[in-house]
Amino acid sequence: MLHFSVLASGSTGNAFYVEADGHSFLVDAGLSGKQMESLFSSIDRDIKNLSGILVTHEHSDHIKGIGVLARKYKLPIYANEKTWQAMDGLIGKVDTEQKFSFEMETVQSFNGLSIESFGVSHDAAEPMFYVFHYQGKKLVLITDTGYVSDRMKGIIKDADAYVFESNHDVQMLRMGRYPWSIKRRILGDFGHVSNEDAALAMCDVIGDRTKRIYLAHLSQDNNMKDLAKMSVTQTLEKKDMPVGEQFELLDTDPKTPTILTEL
CATH class of the missing domain: 3.60.15.10 (Ribonuclease Z/Hydroxyacylglutathione hydrolase-like)
Known part of the structure; x- marks a missing residue:
């Protein structure tokens, strides 16, 4: 598996x-x-x-x-x-x-594992992330993007599991200690996705087979695990996507790995 x-x-x-x-x-x-x-x-x-x-x-x-x-x-x-x-x-x-x-x-295959790359919007030379396909299962890794375009949504739609950027709470960022130049970068189209924007993008890509969504790349200074989960949950539930029924939201950590999980 x-x-x-x-x-x-x-x-x-x-x-x-x-x-x-x-x-x-x-x-x-x-x-x-x-x-x-x-x-x-x-x-x-x-x-x-x-x-x-x-x-x-x-x-x-x-x-x-x-x-x-x-x-x-x-x-x-x-x-x-x-x-x-x-x-x-x-x-x-x-x-x-x-x-x-x-x-x-492009797609590269290693035996039955196919790895698909796709571009994101970030202030790097040519940033891209990956979709992993294996025996009908689909795993998406998407962080470090200022927004999630319709093109990206088409590529990542209806995955079994997502590792999805939920970088910052907008109010924490605006009120925080960062200089305005950095705040503007993070909030811009080549920065990072906020909790709310991540949830709105999830609403467009979650499918019938989606079971796990890992909230990833949380800012040390402008987010918290509980806040990210609460914000994403509220937005999803407003769109009639109750968390904990078809799929669950899971934390990630800068120092501790998630459990090795099977799809």
């Missing part, structure tokens, strides 16, 4: 694990090498067995540990050309034979 865990999610670092049909992948490694090894130990998996690392974009909270892990464990790294260019000098030397291309809006 397809198994996955949100190893870490938040403004301090992000990493996601998925395995199926004899292949396993790490999506991003936004923590140190030692922290990544500890996270893998928590889900009883070994980094040396990875089939590769998939990169979403070049921001440090997504690539901090990639170079270290790639060199230590001789892992393939997959990214699009513009992201490879943007990462140059940020992850240290990586051997040419470990560098693989995974362009936006």
Whole structure:
């Protein structure tokens, strides 16, 4: 079966694990090498067995540990050309034979596991996230986007499980300590999705088979787990999508992995 865990999610670092049909992948490694090894130990998996690392974009909270892990464990790294260019000098030397291309809006297959990439709206070179398809199951990873377009919704619609950005509470952000330039970036079309906007997007993509939605990439300073869950729940229930019946909302954490889950 397809198994996955949100190893870490938040403004301090992000990493996601998925395995199926004899292949396993790490999506991003936004923590140190030692922290990544500890996270893998928590889900009883070994980094040396990875089939590769998939990169979403070049921001440090997504690539901090990639170079270290790639060199230590001789892992393939997959990214699009513009992201490879943007990462140059940020992850240290990586051997040419470990560098693989995974362009936006394409699909790569590894035995029965198909991985589909799609573009998002974020202030990076060419940010993209992934949909995992295996034996009729569909798992979506979507964070780091200023909004969820109709094109994105079409790609991610009716998944069995979502890891969905719910970055900030708008009022907390507006009243918080960040300078206005950073607030404007986060609130803009190339920033991050708020709790309410995430919920509105969910209303358009949740399908009959959707069972789990993980609220991800919560801001350390401008959100809280309970607040995100309450805000998303209220918006969904206003749209006649009661949480806890067909599907459940689940937390993610910047330091503690979610349980390795089977779809």
